[in-house]
Structures are given as C-alpha cells and as structure tokens.
Amino acid sequence: MTITSLAYIAFVAAAAIAYYLLTPRRFQWATLLVASLAFYLLAGGVGLLGYVAFTTTTVYACARLLVRAKGKPGRKALIAATLAGNFGVLAFFKWWGTAAAAANAVLGALGAAPLLAPHGLILPLGISFYTFQAAGYLIDVYRGSAEPERNYARLALFVSFFPQLVQGPISRHSQLAGQLYMARAFDYGRFRMGCQLALWGAFKKLVVADRLILAVDAVFGGSYGHKGAYVVIGLAASSLQIYADFSGGVDIARGVAQIFGVTMPENFRRPFFAVSLPEYWRRWHITLQNWWRDYVYYPLALSRPISRLASSLRRKGYPALGKAASVYLCVNVVRVVNAMWHGASPKYLAYGFYHGILIVLGMVAAPYLKRLASALRVNVGCHSWKAFQMVRTFALVVIGRSFLCADGFLAGLGAMGRAAAFAGAPIPIGDGAAAYGLSAMDVRILAASLALMLAVGVAQERGVKVREWLGRQNMAFQWAVTLAAMLATLIWGRYGYGHSGADFVYMGF
Amino acid sequence: MVRNAVRFVSFMALFAAAFLALQPAFILKTNDGVAFAQLYNEPEGSLDVIILGASGIRSSVLPPVLWREAGIRSYSLAMSAMNAAGSYYMATEALRIQSPRLVIVSGKYLFTRIDFGEAEPRLRTALDHMRLTPGKLAAICDVASNDGGQRVVDYVFPLLRYHDRDDLTAADFDLTYMKARNALMGSWLESETTSKPQERPAGFAAGPTGEPAATRGEYLTRIIGLCEGRGVDVLIVYAPTCAVGEWSPAMHEALRIYSEERGVGFLDFNVASVYGEVGLDAGTDFFDPNHTNVAGGEKVSVYLARYLSDRYGLADMREGPYDPHWDVVVETFEGRLGELRGHVGSLGGEGGAP
Numbered sequence: 001m002t003i004t005s006l007a008y009i010a011f012v013a014a015a016a017i018a019y020y021l022l023t024p025r026r027f028q029w030a031t032l033l034v035a036s037l038a039f040y041l042l043a044g045g046v047g048l049l050g051y052v053a054f055t056t057t058t059v060y061a062c063a064r065l066l067v068r069a070k071g072k073p074g075r076k077a078l079i080a081a082t083l084a085g086n087f088g089v090l091a092f093f094k095w096w097g098t099a100a101a102a103a104n105a106v107l108g109a110l111g112a113a114p115l116l117a118p119h120g121l122i123l124p125l126g127i128s129f130y131t132f133q134a135a136g137y138l139i140d141v142y143r144g145s146a147e148p149e150r151n152y153a154r155l156a157l158f159v160s161f162f163p164q165l166v167q168g169p170i171s172r173h174s175q176l177a178g179q180l181y182m183a184r185a186f187d188y189g190r191f192r193m194g195c196q197l198a199l200w201g202a203f204k205k206l207v208v209a210d211r212l213i214l215a216v217d218a219v220f221g222g223s224y225g226h227k228g229a230y231v232v233i234g235l236a237a238s239s240l241q242i243y244a245d246f247s248g249g250v251d252i253a254r255g256v257a258q259i260f261g262v263t264m265p266e267n268f269r270r271p272f273f274a275v276s277l278p279e280y281w282r283r284w285h286i287t288l289q290n291w292w293r294d295y296v297y298y299p300l301a302l303s304r305p306i307s308r309l310a311s312s313l314r315r316k317g318y319p320a321l322g323k324a325a326s327v328y329l330c331v332n333v334v335r336v337v338n339a340m341w342h343g344a345s346p347k348y349l350a351y352g353f354y355h356g357i358l359i360v361l362g363m364v365a366a367p368y369l370k371r372l373a374s375a376l377r378v379n380v381g382c383h384s385w386k387a388f389q390m391v392r393t394f395a396l397v398v399i400g401r402s403f404l405c406a407d408g409f410l411a412g413l414g415a416m417g418r419a420a421a422f423a424g425a426p427i428p429i430g431d432g433a434a435a436y437g438l439s440a441m442d443v444r445i446l447a448a449s450l451a452l453m454l455a456v457g458v459a460q461e462r463g464v465k466v467r468e469w470l471g472r473q474n475m476a477f478q479w480a481v482t483l484a485a486m487l488a489t490l491i492w493g494r495y496g497y498g499h500s501g502a503d504f505v506y507m508g509f
Numbered sequence: 510m511v512r513n514a515v516r517f518v519s520f521m522a523l524f525a526a527a528f529l530a531l532q533p534a535f536i537l538k539t540n541d542g543v544a545f546a547q548l549y550n551e552p553e554g555s556l557d558v559i560i561l562g563a564s565g566i567r568s569s570v571l572p573p574v575l576w577r578e579a580g581i582r583s584y585s586l587a588m589s590a591m592n593a594a595g596s597y598y599m600a601t602e603a604l605r606i607q608s609p610r611l612v613i614v615s616g617k618y619l620f621t622r623i624d625f626g627e628a629e630p631r632l633r634t635a636l637d638h639m640r641l642t643p644g645k646l647a648a649i650c651d652v653a654s655n656d657g658g659q660r661v662v663d664y665v666f667p668l669l670r671y672h673d674r675d676d677l678t679a680a681d682f683d684l685t686y687m688k689a690r691n692a693l694m695g696s697w698l699e700s701e702t703t704s705k706p707q708e709r710p711a712g713f714a715a716g717p718t719g720e721p722a723a724t725r726g727e728y729l730t731r732i733i734g735l736c737e738g739r740g741v742d743v744l745i746v747y748a749p750t751c752a753v754g755e756w757s758p759a760m761h762e763a764l765r766i767y768s769e770e771r772g773v774g775f776l777d778f779n780v781a782s783v784y785g786e787v788g789l790d791a792g793t794d795f796f797d798p799n800h801t802n803v804a805g806g807e808k809v810s811v812y813l814a815r816y817l818s819d820r821y822g823l824a825d826m827r828e829g830p831y832d833p834h835w836d837v838v839v840e841t842f843e844g845r846l847g848e849l850r851g852h853v854g855s856l857g858g859e860g861g862a863p
Contacts, residue, residue, distance in 0.1 A: 006662060188513035441675035479520055486524060487531075491672045497629070497663055499673070 001042045002503065003166060003252050004202050004495065011039065012256055015162075016191075019260060025183035032157055032180060032260060039162035044125035051089065051124040056156045058082050059134045063141045063148040063155075079142045083135055090131050093123050098344035126165040128341065132291055134159050137173040139295055146173045154181055163256040167249045167504055169267040169287040176262070184261045193467045194258030199485050201251025204244040205504070206493030208449045211442055212241035215428070218437030220405045220415075227418045230425035233436070235398045235415070238405045240450065242505060243271065246285070249504040270457045275389035277359050277396060281335075288341075292334045301330045328363070332356035346409040354400045445492050528668065534682045535671040536637045540697050541588035545599060546638035547691040548584060549606065555832060556607045557823055558583035560695070561596040561732065562615030565748035568800040569778070570613060572694035573842035574810035576835050579818045580825030583613075585695030588635075592628050593618035593728030594655075595635035598648035600732050602639050604739050611821055612736050616747035616764045616777065617755075619726040625656035632659075637667055690834055692841040698803055698849065707751040707798055709791040726767065733771050742821060744774040749784060749809060751791050752798035776816065778809060787812045803849055 001007045015035040023031040040049055062082040069075050100116035107114055137158065140146035149155040158177050164170075219226055219234025226234070247268040254264045267286050274280035281289055300306060306326045313322030332353065339352025373380055402419065403412030426432035433443045456466055470478055536542070558581055560570050567587035575581040584607075586599045600612060625632070632652055639645045649664040663670040729745075736743045745768050750756050756779045768775035778784060787808050794805030801809060817823050827835075 186510075188510075188517070439675050475516070479523065482520070483524055483527060487527060490528070490668065491531075494673065495669075496672065497659065497670050 001039070003249065003256075004205055004493075007042075011035075011042070012259065016259055020186040025185075028183055029154065029157060029181045032161065033153055036157060036160040036162040036165065040125065040160060040165065043166070048122070048124045051127060052130060052156075052160050054089070055086055055131060055134050056152070056159045058085055059138050059159070060149065060152050060155045063138055064150075066138075066142055067148050075142065079138060082138060086131050086135060090127055092119070093121065093127060094341075095344035126167065129168045129170055130159050130165060132170045132288070133164075136170065136291055136295060140173060149173075149177070157181075161257070161262070163253040163260075163262075164264060167246065167253065168285075169250055169253065169265050170291055171265060171287065175265060179262045182261070187261065189471065190261060191259055193471070194255045194260075196255070196467050196470070196482065196485075197258060198252045198255030199482070199489065201248040201253075201255060202493070203449070203485060203489045204248030204251065204453070206248075206489055206495055207445065208453065209241050209245035209248055210494040210499075211438070211446055211449075212237045212244065214437040214442070216241055216405065218435065220407075226425070227421040228425060230435075231415055231419040232398070233425060233428070235401045235405060235419065237436075238401045239272075239394070239398050242401075243268070244453070245505050270460060272394050272397075273390055273457060273461055274393050275386060276393055277355060277362060280393055280397060281355070281359075288338070292338055296337060297330050297334050300333060301326055306330065324363070328360045331359050331363075335359070347403045347407060347412060350409040350412055351400060351403040354403065358396060358400075449492075528666070532666060532668050533684050533687070535668045535674060535677070537633070537671065537674075538681065538686070539589075539634060541591075541634045542638050543686050544588070544691055544695040544697070545586060545635070546687055547689060548586065548603060548695075549640065550688065550690045551584060551607065552832070553606065554608050556582050556584050556609050557826070558611045558613060558817065559600065559603045559607065559609045560585040560587050560613045561591075561600055562587040562613075562746070562748070563591045563617065564589045565617065565750060565799055566613070566615045566746060567695075567697060568796065568802070569748040569806050569809040570746065570813060571696045571803075571806050571810040571842070573696060573838050574807055575814045575817070576694075576827075577839050577842075578811050578814035579823070580827035580831075581814060581817055581823050582826055582832075582835070583694065584691075587615070587695070588631070591631050591635065592621065592623045593726070593732070594623050594625070594628070594651070595631050597728045597732050597735070598632075598635050598639070598645075598651075600735055601644045601648065602642070604735065604741065605642065605644060608739075609741055610823060611742045611744060611817065612732070613744050613746050614729065614732055616745045616775070618729040618732075619745075619764055619767055620760060623655075623728065625652060626658055629656070629659060633667075633670070636664055641665065692837060693845070694838055696842070698842075698845050707791045707795040709751045730771075733773055742774065743771075744776060744817075744821075746813075747775075747777040747779055749778040749787075749789055749795075749801055749805065750799050751795055755799060774820065776813075783812075803846060807846075 001011065015031070018035070019028055019031045037049065040052060059082065062078060065078055066075055069078065097118050100118060103116050104114035137146060137149075137155075141148045149158065154177070157180050158173060161176070161180060215237040216234055219230060219237070250267040254267075257264045265287050269283040269286060271280050271283040274283050306329065309329070310322040310326045313319070313325060333356075335356035336349060336352035339348040339355075342348045379385060399416060399419070402415040403409060406412045406415035426435040428436050428438065428443050430440050433440050438446070459466055459469075470481060473481075558572075558575070560566060560572070560583060562570075564587070567585060567589070570583075570585060570587065572583040572585050575583045584603075586596070586603060588595070596614065596618070600614075603609075604612075636645060636648060636652070639648075646661075646665075649661050652664070653659050653661050733743050745764060747756065747761070747764065758780075761777050761780060764777065765775055776783070778787060778789070789801070789805055789808055794801055794808060796802040796805075818825070
C-alpha cells in the first residue's frame with residue numbers, strides 16, 4: 001500500500017472515522033497506535049514489524065534505565081550500546097552489500113574465495129526515519145531535555161506513527177508526543193487543511209515528480225552519451241524531480257497527520273529559493289539537518305579532539321584558523337555523514353564532499369567577496385542580486401546532482417564534463433519532447449505545474465499562508481480550486497495501469 | 510458540526526458528480542466498443558442471434574446479410590482480437606438484456622490461450638461500455654483474479670485507466686453514439702476495403718497438419734453453459750481461413766468431438782465440402798490469410814442464413830410487421846458495399862494494398 005494509492009485514502013478515512021467517532025477520547029491515541037501497526041503490516045508485512053518492535057523495546061528500556069541510573073556511572077555505555085544496536089541494524093541493511101563486496105574484492109585480490117554474501121533481506125520500511133526519531137528521543141532523555149516515556153505503547157506510537165513512517169519528517173519527542181496522546185474533537189478546518197496539504201503533496205508526486213523522472217531516465221538511463229545542454233536539462237530535471245518527490249511525500253504525511261490533529265514540523269522550506277548552499281541545507285530535509293546539527297555537529301564541535309585541534313592552532317599563532325578549522329571540519333563531517341546515510345557508495349561520498357567543500361570555500365571567500373562587491377559598488381540589497389544568488393545556488397545544487405544521476409564518482413565527474421561541453425539539445429517542446437521521454441502534452445503539463453509550484457513558492461516566501469488564504473475566500477472559490485486540484489491530480493497524475501508507479505525515492509532510505 | 514458535515518458531503522457529491530460525468534469521455538471509442546455500447550439500444554427481445562468471436566467471425570458473419578437473405582435478426586459482438594473471456598463477459602450481458610434463440614461462437618476459442626495481461630485492451634473493449642451490473646462486477650473480479658496487474662477499481666471507474674490519454678479531442682465528449690442504434694448491427698466493413706489474393710495451400714484441407722493445439726476452451730465451455738442455462742442454442746463456427754496453422758483437420762476433429770459431447774452445433778467453413786458449397790475463392794474472397802473480405806463475408810453469410818433457417822428453424826421476420834431499422838441496416842450495408850466496390854473497382858478483383 002503506497003501513500004498515493006486509493007487503498008491508502010480508504011485506510012486513512014477508516015482510521016479517522018475510528019479515531020473521531022468510534023473511540024472514547026482518552027483512548028484515541030491507542031486507535032492511532034493500532035492504525036500505525038496495521039499500516040506497517042499492510043505496507044511492510046508481518047516480519048518487518050519486528051524491527052520496529054526491536055527499536056521501540058530497546059529505546060524504551062534504555063530510557064527507563066538511564067533515568068534510574070542518573071548520577072551513576074555506566075549511563076554513557078548504556079546509551080552507546082543501545083544506539084550502536086539500533087544504528088547497527090540500519091547500517092547492516094544499508095551498507096552490508098557494499099562492505100561484503102569490498103571484502104570479497106580484497107579476498108579475491110589475495111587469491112581467496114569470496115566469503116560474504118549479500119544479506120538478501122528487504123530494507124524495512126521507514127527504518128531510517130523511525131531509527132533517527134527514536135535515537136533523538138533517547139539522546140534527549142540522556143541529556144535530560146526529555147522526560148522518559150513510562151508507557152511502552154505510547155512510545156511505540158511515537159516511534160511508529162503511520163503518516164511519518166515512510167519518509168519522515170523526523171519529529172522530536174517534545175514536539176510530537178504530546179500531540180499524539182492528546183484527546184481531541186473533530187475540527188473541520190483542521191481536517192480541510194490536512195486534506196488540502198495531502199492533495200498538494202499528491203499533485204507534486206504524481207503530476208510533477210513522476211513525469212520529470214521520465215526526462216531524467218531519458219538523459220541518464222542506459223548507456224547515455226549526451227553532452228552539453230542535454231545533460232544540464234537532465235540534471236535540472238533531476239533536482240526538481242527529487243524535490244517534488246520527497247516534499248510531495250512529506251506533504252502527504254503532514255497533511256494526513258493534520259487530519260488527526262497532529263502538526264508535524266516543516267521538512268522543506270522552498271530550498272530553491274536559497275541564496276547560498278548553507279541556506280539551501282537549512283531549507284532541505286530540515287528535520288534531518290536539525291538532527292545532524294543537534295546530535296552530530298554540536299557534539300563533534302564541542303568534542304575533545306576538535307577542541308584540541310583549535311587550541312593547538314591557536315597556540316601556534318593561528319587563532320582565526322583554529323576557530324574556523326573546527327567549523328570546516330564539522331561541516332564536512334556532517335555533509336559526508338548526511339550523504340553516506342543515503343548509502344555506502346562512492347557517489348554519495350563524493351556528493352557529501354562536493355557540498356562540504358563548496359560550503360567551506362564559500363565561508364572562506366565570503367569576506368573577500370563582500371569587499372569585492374563593495375569595491376565594485378554592487379547593490380547586494382536589490383531583488384536582482386538576490387535572484388542571481390538563487391540561480392547560482394540552484395546551479396551548484398544541479399551540478400552536484402551529477403554524482404547521483406550518473407551513478408558514480410567518476411561517472412559524475414564525467415557528467416559534469418559533458419555538461420560543460422558546448423553542445424545543444426533538442427528544445428523539449430512539440431516533437432522535441434520525445435528526446436526527453438515525454439510527450440508534448442507531458443511538457444505542457446509540466447510547464448503549468450512547475451509554474452504553479454513557483455507561484456505558490458513565491459507567495460509563501462512573501463509570508464502568505466496559502467491554505468489559510470484559501471480558507472478566507474468564498475466557498476465557491478474554495479471548492480472550485482480544490483475540485484480543480486483533485487481532478488488535475490486524477491487526470492494528469494502518472495499512476496495506474498501501464499505506469500511503472502515509481503515509489504517515493506526516499507522510501508528506499 | 511452539522512453545517513460542516515453538510516458542506517463536506519456537498520463538496521464530495523460535487524466531486525463525485527464531476528468524476529462520474531468525466532468517465533465516458535475518457536473511454537476509448539473504438540468501433541468494437543461502440544458496437545457493444547449500442548447493443549443496449551436494441552429493443553428488448555428484438556434479436557434472434559448473437560454472434561461472438563474475434564475478427565475472423567466478424568468479417569465472415571454479417572448481420573445485414575442474414576437479415577437480407579432470411580430475415581434473421583442478429584447482432585455481431587465479434588470484435589478484433591477478442592478472446593473467449595471477453596466474449597463470455599459480453600454474452601453474459603447480451604443474454605441479460607436480450608432473449609436470442611441462438612448464440613454463434615468462434616470455434617477458435619477452443620484452441621487459444623488467454624493471457625489476461627496481454628489481452629487487457631480487448632477485455633477493456635468488452636467491459637468498458639458495459640453497464641455496471643452484478644454481471645459486470647463478476648467479470649471484473651474474474652479479470653483481476655487472473656491478472657494481478659489489473660484492478661477492479663480501474664474497470665469500475667475507467668477514468669483511472671484512461672486518465673493519461675493525450676489524444677483526447679472534443680469528439681470524445683460527444684456521447685450521442687450511446688443513444689443511437691448500430692446501423693450495421695455490429696458489422697464493421699472498414700478493414701475489408703480491398704481484396705488481396707490468397708493461396709489456400711494444396712493439402713491445406715486434407716490430412717492432418719499436426720497435433721491439435723492444446724485445448725484451452727474454459728471460457729468457450731462457460732459460454733455454452735451460460736446459454737444452456739438460459740435455453741439458448743449454441744452454434745460453434747469455424748470461420749474460413751487460408752492461414753496455415755490456423756486450421757487443420759485435427760483441429761476440426763477436436764471441435765467436432767467437443768461439440769458432440771456438449772450437444773451443440775458445429776459448422777466449419779474450412780472443410781472442403783462446406784468451403785466449396787459456399788463458393789469461396791481464396792484468390793478473390795480474402796482480405797488477408799485470416800479474414801474474408803466483404804465479398805467472402807457475403808458468401809459465408811448467405812450460406813449461413815440458409816443453414817440457420819433450415820437447421821434452427823429461425824423464422825423469417827420479414828413476413829410480418831418488422832422493425833424498420835432493419836431496412837436502414839440493409840440500406841447502409843448496400844450503400845457501404847457500393848462505396849467499397851467503387852473504391853476498388855470490383856470486389857474480388859485485383860485489390861490494392863490495404
């Protein structure tokens with residue numbers, strides 16, 4: 001059961017009816033738990049439930065023990081062991097294949113027979129997202145910034161809340177738990193807004209992302225040998241596709257959660273409006289970036305080895321470098337860890353370093369560029385300058401996609417080289433659309449849809465809350481817009497018989 | 510709360526109305542599909558014969574000729590590349606709304622395997638224009654149970670299947686055809702515009718050409734069972750063919766035994782005696798190896814009209830007051846025939862490429 005299927009709509013409707021109409025208010029949370037477990041069974045199968053149970057049980061037990069052991073030695077070892085166990089399962093699923101292949105290659109080079117085989121297990125649905133969420137909770141308990149949950153079932157709900165299970169967002173216990181356990185009456189306004197957000201997400205996924213993927217496959221699929229503008233268009237399509245896919249899925253999750261009265265954190269804040277790469281990463285997969293910041297970046301920056309490095313540079317007469325080096329190092333660590341979370345492949349490593357190094361270069365060059373701009377009397381406060389910065393950032397993001405689209409480090413470099421080649425490409429209009437695996441109608445639909453997304457993005461950047469704005473309009477207008485969106489998604493969406501029905505990209509992570 | 514509930518229900522009703530109103534526009538309007546849709550416009554109890562099969566039967570058994578020759582009221586649901594399952598589903602619906610005396614069904618169905626995945630477009634032809642009845646739901650469930658790639662909901666709401674049609678035109682929104690009667694009673698003469706000389710290989714009709722194909726006639730058997738249950742006679746017809754491998758004496762024998770065991774009629778236009786009696790000429794009466802052209806179809810139908818009158822006692826309905834639509838049918842057929850003759854010079858002569 002995918003979250004864009006009719007079955008999922010029926011599931012959510014049934015769960016909402018049970019939640020609001022059939023369950024006494026104080027047990028509403030239990031209905032959510034049952035619904036979450038049912039969703040996991042339907043979407044992932046019985047066997048996969050065991051992984052969620054493992055995480056819930058170990059984290060629950062560890063949190064309880066951490067509180068009891070307050071002020072006593074061994075707390076650090078306890079949480080380290082629990083985190084290692086949970087992240088170990090995650091790492092096993094994500095990295096075992098690569099590790100086994102590497103080990104076998106080494107053995108082969110030594111003349112020995114391969115020893116390790118792929119595990120052959122299916123990646124448990126949403127394992128990354130629930131593992132990160134549970135680990136965040138555990139670390140918060142360890143730090144004393146979150147109260148340990150006494151009720152096992154309630155913690156199970158926090159870990160497995162079904163709307164976010166597939167691809168996040170990754171919520172904090174302090175943000176989410178209270179909302180999950182709260183008793184509430186049905187609120188039509190909230191229900192309507194939740195449905196609208198989920199519809200918007202489905203539109204982005206089915207109409208935009210699943211159409212753009214055709215162009216990406218046409219450019220990078222098979223033994224491609226395209227050059228110049230062809231590759232640039234493919235990379236741009238890929239960047240927009242992954243955004244529409246992932247943010248669409250998260251919008252569905254947040255919309256469905258809102259139907260149940262749960263407000264989930266924003267995961268994307270129009271990343272292509274960012275004027276720099278650091279800002280891009282503050283707008284992209286926000287909950288994961290915040291997770292890295294709070295549980296990796298800060299602890300690392302404050303760790304003894306990094307402090308020692310900074311002190312050492314200071315003592316040697318480089319105080320500024322001492323301060324900056326720790327930041328540069330931690331930024332790169334976070335970017336690489338973030339990339340490697342996607343998988344143990346050199347392409348992800350290259351992608352991580354690409355962003356890490358560019359961010360550091362930007363930090364190093366910032367004061368000089370500021371002086372240069374001042375000397376050249378560049379007006380950095382005007383809209384055109386901001387637009388230039390957005391285009392520049394988007395271009396850097398698009399170039400970085402080379403490693404992922406071309407599926408490899410060297411292939412990525414090759415794609416960058418080919419993109420830089422002076423070569424034209426068919427204009428994707430009319431007959432030219434076929435060169436990108438699209439029909440002329442596909443291109444028209446994409447143009448209209450992307451223009452709509454841009455318009456909504458501009459409005460949101462200007463502080464307009466689109467759904468609230470819509471809610472203030474006359475009912476006829478509200479209905480017309482919602483009806484048009486529903487029919488557009490149904491008619492223009494790529495789904496059903498004859499379509500491959502691309503899964504959400506981040507379901508695989 | 511009540512106000513919001515009314516609002517929500519009203520909005521959903523509006524959506525449902527728009528969604529349902531769009532369904533027929535998105536359905537493919539092939540000649541075959543339209544022919545099935547127009548079956549609903551035939552007055553109740555106005556048909557004596559229903560014809561089921563694929564294009565071989567469609568090109569050979571022509572309702573206008575059956576009427577013109579013997580006053581037999583028939584309707585052809587034989588459709589391009591149709592399979593036995595699709596014909597079975599259509600038979601279910603046809604027998605629900607009509608009370609024919611006889612069902613003619615293609616003998617090829619005994620030998621052809623149905624791949625429900627590959628057959629999806631044909632199953633669609635059979636089911637898309639069918640009204641939503643328990644019979645249609647049963648048919649859809651049958652399809653879905655035979656092919657995991659096809660979903661019940663896509664058949665109930667065809668928009669979910671055809672939503673990606675980018676060849677949609679204003680004509681798709683013109684649904685007047687659903688109210689009209691078929692001017693050729695399901696016949697379709699378009700692909701038979703020219704004749705193409707064929708050869709009927711020496712020995713084609715004599716001696717076995719190999720083992721009979723594995724019999725996979727589950728749906729043929731179901732069609733017979735359905736007809737038996739309603740007291741309708743069944744005649745299995747093997748349409749004439751020149752294609753080697755499409756027919757053999759061994760296949761004829763298998764069908765003869767099959768028919769005898771089930772007590773239904775069997776008429777094979779490929780056995781030398783019948784082929785000769787009909788007067789078929791491979792050089793002039795075929796459009797391609799597997800299909801008779803209009804001239805061949807006319808010959809087969811003239812013979813069949815006599816056969817049905819003699820064997821099944823079907824009354825000549827022209828002898829009393831009859832539905833004037835049949836005059837339109839014959840007129841349309843003759844007119845079309847005239848056009849085709851004018852187009853190719855003379856049917857049965859040297860034809861151009863189709």
